[in-house]
Amino acid sequence: MTSRLRIATFNTLADSYTGYGDYRHAPKGLMQPGARIERLIRLVSALNADVVGLQEVEEPLAEKLSDSGWQTKWSQKEGAPDGCLTLVGNGLAIESFDAVHFSDGSGHVAQLIKVGGIAIANTHIKWDMPNRIAQVKELVAKIPAKLEPHAVLLGDFNDRPGEPARRLVAQADFQNLLPDDMPTAYIANREGPASIDLLAVRGLHAELVAVDLGGDFDIREIPSNRCPSDHIPIVAEVALPQTNG
DSSP: OOSEEEEEEEEOOOGGGGGGSOOTTSOTTTTSTTTTHHHHHHHHHHTTOSEEEEEEEEHHHHHHHHTTTEEEEEEEOTTSSEEEEEEEETTSOEEEEEEEEOTTSSOOEEEEEEETTEEEEEEEOOSSHHHHHHHHHHHHHHSOTTTOSSEEEEEEOOOOTTSHHHHHHHHTTOEEOSOTTOOOEEOTTSOOEEOOEEEEEESSOEEEEOOOSOTTOOGGGOSOSSSOSSBOOEEEEEEOOOOOO
16 A cells, blocks of 8 residues: 555535626636536546545536546535535545534534545535634544544635634644645635635645646636636645554
């Protein structure tokens, strides 16, 4: 078995939510329902990842990715058309899996999967501050360091550098691999580039991997044909924990 896992994450932008933002800059036809599915699949494939945590995934995209050679786990939000999807390469064993809806009644969900001795959480944290704080507290409590010393958090946390959710993540001994000044999304109301996604590790050696979206790529262009979401992919190489015996 490989000594490392390449782990990736990004929010795919559900078709159901494209009406909430200003996407007039996007190529004509790109934001029509279903138009981005094949481009999203190609982008996921180009990441060459072993495990991918996706957010805002609706059933048509989940089904297409299931047919694309991945082991797939899709967990729908309660009362919403989208959810989280975790992809695992077919050569890897899934040691455990669970999906938990947060207890605040928001319908948001967290997926907890174990691969290569690493507990991986994939989630989309709700944007409003009370729910955001409560959900992150609940999430890190489900993967305590004593039981899961080797862990990774993936997802759209809707939290910027210096805000409370990131502090809670750090207090649980997770290190976010992204620099504070690296934007990961271009917010739909055209507020501008924002760093709101996390790929954070605990008890693991990991390195951020640059994603090649083209030398002239500008995050202000997304969604675009080469990055058909309003979030960019984040990728890291994570060393598997050493085992005795």
